[in-house]
Amino acid sequence: MSGVSAMMDRPMCLIENTKEGKMVVNPEAVKFLTKITQPVVVVSIVGLYRTGKSYLMNKLAGAKKGFNLGYNVQAETKGIWMWCVPHPTKPDHTLVLLDTEGLGDVEKGDKKNDIWIFSLTVLLSSALVYNSKGTIDQDAIDKLKFVGDLAELIKVKSQDNEDEEAEFSMHFPIFIWAVRDFHLKLNIDGKSATEDEYLDNALKLRNPEKSTRDEDYNRPRKRLRMYFGKRKCFVFDQPSANKEDLQNMDNISESELRPEFLEQTKNFCDYVFREAEAKKMIDNVTVTGSQLGKLAEMYTMAIMTSNIACMEDVAHTLSDIENKAAVQEAALYYETQMKERVVLPTDTLIDFYELSQQCENEALKMFLKRSFKDKDKKFFQEYMELIQQKKKEFCDKNDEKSREVCEVLIKKHGEKLEEAIAKGSYSVRGGHQRFKQDLKAIEEKYHMEPGKGVQAETVFQKYLTHWKSIEINLLKTDEALTEKEKEIEEGKAKKKIEEMEQKVREVKESHKNLQREDEKAHVEKHIMGVFEKFAQENRLMAAQLQRAIADKERERDSYQRQGFQKQANMYQEQIKDLQMEEEKKMDKNQWYTPVFDTLKNVVCAVAPSLIEITGKMIHAKAGQVYKEFKKRK
Template sequence: MEAPICLIENTANGKFVVNPKAIDILSRFSQPAVVVAIVGLYRTGKSYLMNKLAGAQKGFNLGATIQAETKGIWMWCVPHPLKENHTLVLLDTEGLGDVEKGDSKNDKWIFTLAVLLSSTMVYNSKGTIDQDALDKLKFVGEFTELIKVKSKENDNEEAEFSRHFPSFVWAIRDFHLSLEIEGNKVSADKYLENAIANKEVEKTKKDKKYNDLRESIRMYFGNRKCFVFDFPTIDNKTLQTLENVADDKLNANFVTQCKEFCDYIWEKADTKMLNDTITVTGHRLGELAKIYTDAVSNSKFACMEDAVVSLAEKENKMAVQEAAQHFEDGMKKIVLPTKTLDDFLTQSSQYEEEARLIFMKRSFRDNNQQFLEEYLKNIHKKKEEFSAMNEEKSREVCRALIKKLSADFEKALKEATYHTQGGHAKFKEDLKAIETKYNVESGKGVKVEEVLQEFIKSQQSSEIIIIQEDNALNQKQKQEEEENARKKIVAMEEELKRLQEVQKEQKVEEERDNIQKTFDKLMEKMEEDRRIMNEKLDQVIRQKERNQQLYMDQGLPRHANMYQEQIKDIKQEQKEESGPAWYEPIVSTFKKVAGELSTLLHLLTASPFPAGSQQLDRLSADTGGEEQR
């Protein structure tokens, strides 16, 4: 994008509307998105920092008057300066506290959308972190009314926020104090932590309100960072045209601080994730923007779980469609007929592998394996269709070749050339010559034996008549020749039946192999998701244990006990996730699909997985052995 575009428009009637053009832009890239949003009071220089993050002097409108410039949420997508194959999505939000709007609900939802869409949220303020600055963050204390993590009633909703909320960066502009606490120099981060620390003793309701806001900030935003910025310049005219001012004309400390801020965001801001394991791409970000904006516009609370479910359904449908289309497009490249069935299966397996990767990459949260089943059946159906096309093309080629090679032979039959003394010998000689020429021709495909048998069998009645009319043969010889002709047909039928069984087994083995590969890939993916989620939960537990100990040390048992309950719930979730319930639906789906596929009908009572499957054997051992399996 050469310039920012409005992502979510704040209309005159107070409704939020997603811009279709912006959604179209987001839909064009499938790279992971690092989403950085900035919020804060209007006229505090938010847009300047966002332009710096974009690596540009101009972009987001800075404005130079007392009126708020940015309306709604504006978006700028740029290549990430450090992370290869990632997109940096910058969201510049409408300034809070716009006197022209005078609507706290408007500010509340702007703040909420920024939290829901970003992986890192920058809160921009001026002066110092005092009570007034913290009061501007009052929306944090209202998140339980605005945002739900789960659709069902959840007694511990607040504990869930820290797992799903973005990293929090406080940028303090025009900072004019010394970073000291009780005469000791401290870092900006220590300054922030001190400012949001609880009063050790709650004597009044005012003390409780004081503590609750700070507690919410610490609980919801577990990963916190602070930057302070000097005045960029003391010249008022320069301030009004910062987008046109070179860095060497600004306060050197301010320039250095801006660089440190940008370096931190570029290096530390994470990719936007859902449920710890689902990477948000441009397309997914656009869908989330639509889902959350719709909730805001209808004055509902925004439910994260519902958003993920809605997004998963759309993404899984697209995963099935894209994978199936890729497989079909690939199969269309195969030159039909293939020389052998092996050639066909080898090429189809290659395109199935590519389709499998596409499906696995895009599909997520397919809890009932509904879309996995649809994917497997779609691929199987398309493969069968192309297999039938391959066979039919082979028949066409073989029949055309037989027709060409047997033209003189058919003419001789029509003219009764073989209905003479010694005619049968000539008949067999000419028929053998056709068979020989037919066999040496290339490019006939997988139905070569079937079409040859079809041709020879079609000549059987003519041959019997020729034998009976051949006076060079005595009665015994005629009987022997007729018997030999029939035996040849029987032998060819048996050989054809044997070849068909071999081909059927080839298809079965190939189907088994591809189903097994899909199973293995899915298990790898889900095991990796579980590993990442457990790591995330371990981080959350450690963070909450630190907070618990802090409150114990401060003599605040009410707060310490609250964290203890949260830790207990998270550990219970980890325990449940480690049991067999997470993989049993997957195994059931694969068995069901394998049993239904037409090429595996004779395996209805067997496992769809090869004996000794390491994945299943290991899972069985992990969960109680063969009985559990």
């Protein structure tokens, strides 16, 4: 169940920039993404046109050609192009590369289109590469003006929130600034510096803010630091001193490029492969290729129709689609596996339930893996009810097949007996004794037959009652028996019928108990699955919160060192809010209160016979998983 990947031999357009100035999603690209059920690591690149973005994306794809390098003056890439390849270092992940139309294309002359492109790449990416040339100076910062417009097009929550922009860093991708054709020495105040220190220095604020000019200088820097908590910088030498080589990059060999450039490119790729994680939606939900296609459609539609994309609203809409699909997919898996694994009739009901539980457990994992944001557990209940329904259908088929097999066996072994009765062969002196002997032989042969299934005793009891009634009639006319012997034999025959009926009642009671135990095991397993998923989500959320806290602590300390106490205090308040949120994830009550009533209602609807033990069961499973969570935390 690691998921399915799909590899493209060349890039294809994901989001097209139409002649009418609109953005539309390519249905063929969505159709391709639908095949990918693996988590996706989405790396996109943006920047001014003619800055060599496509070269870096081709290197990430492990190919020399793919994205159009287009070394003409005219910009080549229109819209957002996609290339899906197996991730080179993360097993069971697909690497999705997004190469974007160059920002600031003079032929296009549409600033709205640029911010749409930038916003969509931010919303869809795990890592966002901003590609520029020369140095990170004021001009370079000014050209990154699109960061300041993100708050106008992107919302995290559907409800108005004053601290909306402070939450961006929790959901935005890694920000990687790639500075191409860098020709300076990495020095700050006469001291050698790293690439990251070079970026941090470029993002320092002008202190104090005494004028509108100072505020204009600081504003884009503040936003870049607030929106993108994890930032990285790479500088690249010019690939070659030969102008012809630069115009023919997709055809020349690496030996013709500068070793420094090749080493810098390798370091860049290694970092992206190592640090860019699977794309996450709000609430830390891992995105698959199939879901990425739907996200692209929904985000593009939201921006085109309402000029704003709300992460929470899109996640809710997608969750309904995915949860419905999760129910059907998992139920179909259960049904398919039962047909493949269960040979009807099973020897015992225990055999049937054991096989069913194996298939249920696998189907449950499949459902829980795909479903998300099922707040009221509506889809969870639907799934459980559907599995119970399908299991009952298989159980009924098991009974039916068992009856068919048993009836065939009884007909086979009892055929001569029935013929003899019809001919009157036992209606003679001593015929009763011969009938008893023949009937016992039939019973022994029947019970020795394998593969009769769960209805073996019930079916035989039906025929035994029929034969014993014939036996009673025979013994009444058998002249070889005295009246006293007839009375004794009739009592034995009736007792045999009673014993058989009692045995059938015991079998039915045993089956009823097994059904109840299976139902209880089914519910317990599913409750356990819900809490284990809850624990996993809390672990991921806690880790995300810890990273966010560390990022904001770094910014707070930086502002304090620069003398921006107001900014430092703002970050400190954000840190406190995140710490409180982290504490909630560890609070024991959070493992009971939010889901107790919901799960109780689900269990009572699915298994009303367990209503008396439901509350204790839910508390027990929650406590069990919580203890393990605390250990692993």
